[in-house]
Amino acid sequence: MIDFEISAEDKVKVEEAHEIAQNLFRPISRYYDEHEHEDPMDLIDTMWKMRGKGFLTGLGITGALMVEELCWGDAGLYLASPGPGLGGAAVFAAGTQEQWGRFLARYGEGKPKWGAMAMTEPGCGSDTSAIQATAVRDGDYWVLNGEKIFVTMGRRALELSEGIIVVWATVDKSAGRAGMKSFVVEAGTPGMKVEKQEKKLGIKASDTVTVVFDNCRIPFNNILGKAEIKTKTEGFKGAMATFDVTRPLVAAQALGVTRAALDMLRDELTKRGIKVRYDVPRSKQTAIERDFMEMESNWRAAHLLVIRAMWQLQGGTPNALEASMAKAKAGRAATLITQRAVELMGPLGYSRKLLFEKFMRDAKINDIFEGTGQINTLVVARRLLGYSRDQLK
Amino acid sequence: MIGFSPSEEQNMIVNTVKQFATDVMRKKFRDCDEAGEIPAEIIDGAWELGLVASCIPEQLGGAGWEHSALTGTLLAEELAWGDLSMAMHILAPSLAILPIVEMGTEEQKKKYLPALCGNKFTAATAAFIEPLYDFDPNEFSTTAKRNSGYTLNGQKCYVPLAAGADFILVYAGEGEERQCFIVEKGTKGLEIGEREQNMGIKALATYELNLKDCKVPAENRLGGKKGSDFNRLANLSRVALASMAVGVARASFEFSRDYAKERHAFGEPIASRQAIAFMLADMAIEVDAARLLNWEAAWKLDRNEDATREACLAKSYADNMVMLVTDYGVQVMGGHGYVRDNPVELWFRNARGFTTFTGMAIV
Numbered sequence: 001m002i003d004f005e006i007s008a009e010d011k012v013k014v015e016e017a018h019e020i021a022q023n024l025f026r027p028i029s030r031y032y033d034e035h036e037h038e039d040p041m042d043l044i045d046t047m048w049k050m051r052g053k054g055f056l057t058g059l060g061i062t063g064a065l066m067v068e069e070l071c072w073g074d075a076g077l078y079l080a081s082p083g084p085g086l087g088g089a090a091v092f093a094a095g096t097q098e099q100w101g102r103f104l105a106r107y108g109e110g111k112p113k114w115g116a117m118a119m120t121e122p123g124c125g126s127d128t129s130a131i132q133a134t135a136v137r138d139g140d141y142w143v144l145n146g147e148k149i150f151v152t153m154g155r156r157a158l159e160l161s162e163g164i165i166v167v168w169a170t171v172d173k174s175a176g177r178a179g180m181k182s183f184v185v186e187a188g189t190p191g192m193k194v195e196k197q198e199k200k201l202g203i204k205a206s207d208t209v210t211v212v213f214d215n216c217r218i219p220f221n222n223i224l225g226k227a228e229i230k231t232k233t234e235g236f237k238g239a240m241a242t243f244d245v246t247r248p249l250v251a252a253q254a255l256g257v258t259r260a261a262l263d264m265l266r267d268e269l270t271k272r273g274i275k276v277r278y279d280v281p282r283s284k285q286t287a288i289e290r291d292f293m294e295m296e297s298n299w300r301a302a303h304l305l306v307i308r309a310m311w312q313l314q315g316g317t318p319n320a321l322e323a324s325m326a327k328a329k330a331g332r333a334a335t336l337i338t339q340r341a342v343e344l345m346g347p348l349g350y351s352r353k354l355l356f357e358k359f360m361r362d363a364k365i366n367d368i369f370e371g372t373g374q375i376n377t378l379v380v381a382r383r384l385l386g387y388s389r390d391q392l393k
Numbered sequence: 394m395i396g397f398s399p400s401e402e403q404n405m406i407v408n409t410v411k412q413f414a415t416d417v418m419r420k421k422f423r424d425c426d427e428a429g430e431i432p433a434e435i436i437d438g439a440w441e442l443g444l445v446a447s448c449i450p451e452q453l454g455g456a457g458w459e460h461s462a463l464t465g466t467l468l469a470e471e472l473a474w475g476d477l478s479m480a481m482h483i484l485a486p487s488l489a490i491l492p493i494v495e496m497g498t499e500e501q502k503k504k505y506l507p508a509l510c511g512n513k514f515t516a517a518t519a520a521f522i523e524p525l526y527d528f529d530p531n532e533f534s535t536t537a538k539r540n541s542g543y544t545l546n547g548q549k550c551y552v553p554l555a556a557g558a559d560f561i562l563v564y565a566g567e568g569e570e571r572q573c574f575i576v577e578k579g580t581k582g583l584e585i586g587e588r589e590q591n592m593g594i595k596a597l598a599t600y601e602l603n604l605k606d607c608k609v610p611a612e613n614r615l616g617g618k619k620g621s622d623f624n625r626l627a628n629l630s631r632v633a634l635a636s637m638a639v640g641v642a643r644a645s646f647e648f649s650r651d652y653a654k655e656r657h658a659f660g661e662p663i664a665s666r667q668a669i670a671f672m673l674a675d676m677a678i679e680v681d682a683a684r685l686l687n688w689e690a691a692w693k694l695d696r697n698e699d700a701t702r703e704a705c706l707a708k709s710y711a712d713n714m715v716m717l718v719t720d721y722g723v724q725v726m727g728g729h730g731y732v733r734d735n736p737v738e739l740w741f742r743n744a745r746g747f748t749t750f751t752g753m754a755i756v
Contacts, residue, residue, distance in 0.1 A: 002403075002463055003396045004689050061395055278705035279627070282748060283527040297710040301682035304689060308397050308681075325678045374671075381670035384677050385654060392665050 010062050016055070017066040020047075021073025021256075029074040032205040033358055037197060039160065040080060040205060047081040048112035056083065057108075059092070059245060060314040064252040064306055071256025072263075075362040076205030078253065082161065083107060085153050086370075087115030089249065090166040090182060090242040094224040103164050103184050114157035116165045117242075118148035118211055125150075126375045129177040133169040133213065137227070140220045142183060144169055144191070144213040150198070152369065154209040158187045159194050165211065166224065175229050182224045182242075191216030202361030240320075246370050247323040248309040251330035254366035255306060258299045258334045261341040261359040265292070268345060288344060295337045302330040321383040328376035331367030338363040397685075403464050409442060410468045414475025422476035425596035426739055431479055433514075439483040440514040444468055446486070448494050453502060454510030460494065462629055462691040465756025466636035470684070473640030477743045478596035480637060484754050485553045488519035489562045491629065491755050492573060496621040500612060505560060505575065519562040519573070520549035520602050521630075521752025530627060530751060533566040535604060537574055543567075543614060545574060545582070545607040551753060555585050555600035562615065563604065564623075564752065571623040573615035582607030593742035626755065628694055628704040633756040635687040635704075635711035638747050639680060642715045645722030645740040646676040652726055652735075669725055676718045683707070683714040691756075712747045719744040 006014065024043055032040055051057065056066050070078040084091070084107045091103050106113055124130040133146025146169060148154075157163035165185050172179035185192055191214050198208040220227075269276070269288065276292045277285070285293075305326040312319035338360040342349035349356040367373045382392050399407060417438055425431045449455020472480035486509055493501055509515050523534055535547025545565055555561060560577045576583055586601035615621040650673050653664035663669045690703035722737040723730035730737045 001394075001396045001398065001400050002688055002692060003394055004692050005394065007394055278702045279624075280531060281527070281529050281751075284529055293706060293709050294713070297686060297706040300689075300706060301686050301710060304685035305678075305682055307395060308685065311395055311397055322681075325681060328674070329678050329682060377671050377674045378667070380678060381667075381674040384650065384673060385664050385670065387665065387670075392667070392670050 006065065010065060013055075013062055014065045014069055017069035018072070020050070021070050025070065025073025025077045029077065029355065030352075030358070032074075032077060032080075033202075036199060036204040037207070039156070040077060043077060044080070044082055044112050047083075051083055052108065059089070059249070059310075061307055061310045064248055064310045067249055067252040068256040068259065068303070068306075071253045072260045073256075074205065075253055075257045075365075076203040078256070079153060079203060079206035080156070082112035082114050082156070084113075084115035084164075085157070086117040086242075086246055087157065087164050087166040087184075089245045090117055090224065091115075091164070091184060093242040093245050094182060095184075099184070099221075099224065103186075106162065106164075111161065113161040113163040114153045115163050116151050116154045116157040118151045118154065118165055118167045120150045121147060122149055126372060128168065129180060131168055131170055131180060133167065134173070135169040135171050135181060135183055135223075137171070137220070138217070141217045142220060142223065144183065144185065144216040144218065146213050148211045148213075149196075150369075151209050151211050153207060154211050155194050155197060155207040158192065158211070162187045165192075167211075167213070171227070172229060178229050181227070183218060184222045184224065185213075185216065185218050189216055189218060201364060202358065203365050243371065244309075244313060244319050244323050247327040247376070248306050248313070248319075250366060250370040251302065251306045251309075251327045254330040254334035254363065255299065255303050257359050257363045257366070258302075258330075258337045261338045261356060261363070262292075262296055262299055264355065264359075265295075265341045265344060268348065291340060291344060295340055298333045299337060302326065302333045305329050321380060324371070324376040324379040324383075327371060328373050328380060331373045331376070334363040334366045335373075397688075399467060403467055406444070406464060407467050407471055410444070410471040411474075413439060413442060414471050418472075418475030418479050422479065422596070423733075423736060423739065425476070425478060427595075427733075429595050430598070431482055431596050435479060436482060436514045439472075439479070441512075445484060446490065446510050449490060449506050449510055450494070450502070453506045455506065460491065462632055462694040462756055463688060465629075466632050466687055466691045469633050469636040469754065469756050470640040470643070473637035474644045475640075476596070477637060477641055477740075478594045480640070481553055481594065481597050481754055483514075484633070484756070486515065486517040487755050488553070488753075489517035489558075489560065489575075492519070492562060492615055492621060492626055495625075496616045498612070498617040498619075501575065501615065501617075508559065515559070516554040516557040517560065517562075518552055518554045518558045519564065519752060519755075520552040520555070521564050522549065522551040522749070524548055524550040524601065530564070530571070533564060533571060535563065535565040537565040537567040537572060537614075539567070539611075540608075542608055542610040543574055545576065545604040545609065547604050549602040549604070550589065551599045551750070552602050553597055553599050553753060555602060556588070556598065561602070563602075570620065572620050573623075573626070574609050575613040575615065576604075576607060576609055577613075580607055580609060591746070593739070593744075593746050624699065624701055625694070627752070628690070628700050630752045630755045631704040631708040632687055632691040632694065633754040634747060634750050635683065635690075635708045636756070637754060638711035638715035638744070639684045639687065641740050641743055642676070642680050642683070642718035645719045645737055645744075646673070646680055648735075648737060649673065649676075649722040649725040649730070652729070656726075656729075663725075672721045672725055676721050679714045679718055683711040686710050715744040715747055 195210040447456040451457035584603040687707040693700035719741040
């Protein structure tokens with residue numbers, strides 16, 4: 001059935017997430033934007049306790065809706081909130097039940113913990129097949145070597161807590177993409193070191209670090225998926241399954257920031273006595289009305305694309321195409337809509353007194369991480385055309 | 394529960410219409426566009442699918458199906474994928490049927506609906522648009538003044554099938570309200586003008602109407618004393634047109650995608666270049682985005698909730714989307730897109746009309 005009704009259970013969860021966003025995130029939003037590398041300890045403790053009570057422990061549609069609400073509050077603080085994060089999503093998507101227990105159980109007990117994913121390297125970003133980090137088997141162990149950059153929440157996962165990091169490395173450089181595997185490394189493992197902490201344009205409450213692996217030994221069964229190289233792309237495809245979950249989730253983050261800008265814009269317009277008239281013909285619309293409708297419909301369209309991708313995921317339907325569609329659309333929509341909000345608000349938009357400029361800075365990352373808009377468009381195009389990587393580069 | 398799969402019944406309808414669109418509409422649509430007319434057998438063939446009169450109550454000769462705007466958007470998309478002129482022609486009787494079924498008095502239903510339940514297509518229509526660049530359905534310049542009945546004055550345009558219809562539902566301003574009036578063929582003061590010549594939808598016969606002191610009896614006010622709900626009718630029309638925009642855009646996307654895989658340049662298919670492939674990806678994303686927005690609006694209308702905001706956003710989004718996508722359709726094909734041997738120029742011309750098309754279809 002085609003239905004847009006959110007279940008009663010989900011409605012309660014979404015409302016709860018919105019209250020947290022409004023009451024806990026927003027009041028400290030600006031502070032942690034201006035104090036980049038500080039840890040919002042009160043918020044961390046509160047979010048951890050909420051997690052213990054089952055808050056935001058699910059993925060799927062419910063997860064996406066809640067993530068959108070939290071990022072409406074503050075995208076950086078959402079990322080800074082403890083939980084398994086993208087590392088957890090990777091374990092969830094590509095790991096065994098035994099691995100779920102071993103790596104994810106910690107996120108329901110003890111002190112706050114974070115999870116991270118390490119993919120990008122100084123020499124490669126979108127082209128994950130060019131990864132240089134290596135994993136070499138040594139009996140019951142894998143030995144990791146290499147350098148990973150732009151690891152979101154890497155510091156808090158590995159230095160502030162007993163979290164995990166999912167690391168992408170090659171087991172056989174000559175095998176190309178097929179040799180690419182992902183591995184779970186636990187905080188405190190010797191040979192793993194957190195280095196440079198990035199200073200960023202936005203989402204400053206989140207940490208982004210470099211992680212260096214120097215003969216870092218991890219148990220053999222920390223590999224996600226199969227160790228052997230079977231077909232040309234099988235191993236890589238397994239790892240790519242992670243994106244089916246994470247791309248719609250990141251798109252949901254984009255939607256939250258976007259809606260924050262839209263809501264605030266609507267409030268400011270209302271203060272000036274301007275109400276958007278949806279049903280007037282274009283020849284009679286003001287420029288602001290025309291812009292606003294374009295912005296709102298783009299946000300909503302992206303929202304529905306995200307929900308559709310999550311609905312497929314929940315139902316076990318392949319969603320790689322739709323996940324990338326959602327991510328490409330949401331990333332671009334977030335970027336353009338938040339920029340327009342700053343423009344429309346003029347001196348108020350550009351000023352750090354209000355949050356419009358922050359939304360614009362925070363939004364931009366969504367068209368970059370978890371696959372740039374261009375990479376996701378490429379994925380969409382290949383799937384639409386039935387083309388391989390070689391046929392459409 | 395959130396879901397995105399059409400029901401079994403909806404799938405059946407969609408498949409039937411898709412088949413008809415592929416086998417019948419697509420075979421003739423270029424000829425029809427050039428000739429400016431649609432053969433009766435195509436229209437009658439569509440009529441036999443039984444989709445238009447299906448919502449008329451059984452005791453009046455219809456199928457008595459429960460009306461669903463959502464199902465309507467699904468079938469209108471398929472019809473418009475086949476051809477927009479034909480889709481608007483085929484669905485034109487709905488412009489009168491649906492408002493009467495939903496909002497008409499018992500007498501109006503008995504008087505006007507049985508004639509629209511025959512075996513052959515019977516024209517009926519509505520007059521909505523007015524020939525002004527700043528035409529505003531919130532303030533129709535066509536007026537209805539109450540006396541013993543109603544006196545209508547004003548000008549309308551883009552009235553599909555006006556010359557062949559036994560009656561026309563005329564939208565007019567009645568004081569502060571917007572109401573509909575049933576004007577029968579031959580009513581004094583109703584002048585049907587020459588057939589209009591437009592940039593696109595060339596196979597669809599549309600007309601200008603002049604209403605000069607055109608008097609209709611009081612009982613011809615849709616819904617009688619209670620009147621009708623203009624907002625709902627306008628919204629049902631918005632989702633109908635938005636779904637047609639999705640259909641036209643999808644047609645252009647599919648055609649240019651297939652072309653781009655066939656056409657070689659510099660030794661490989663042009664689709665294997667990002668410059669082309671990215672346009673195709675954007676087209677597909679935008680088509681889906683517009684469809685989902687529109688489904689949400691139609692779904693809300695089926696729950697009898699006010700969906701003005703959703704329907705306006707969906708319509709406005711679809712208006713922009715269809716222009717972008719059909720433009721890309723022509724662009725992907727280059728010179729071959731510009732010549733009338735290929736259909737993308739036709740879809741491009743039809744697409745430009747959607748910002749003008751208001752009240753010209755309803756589901």
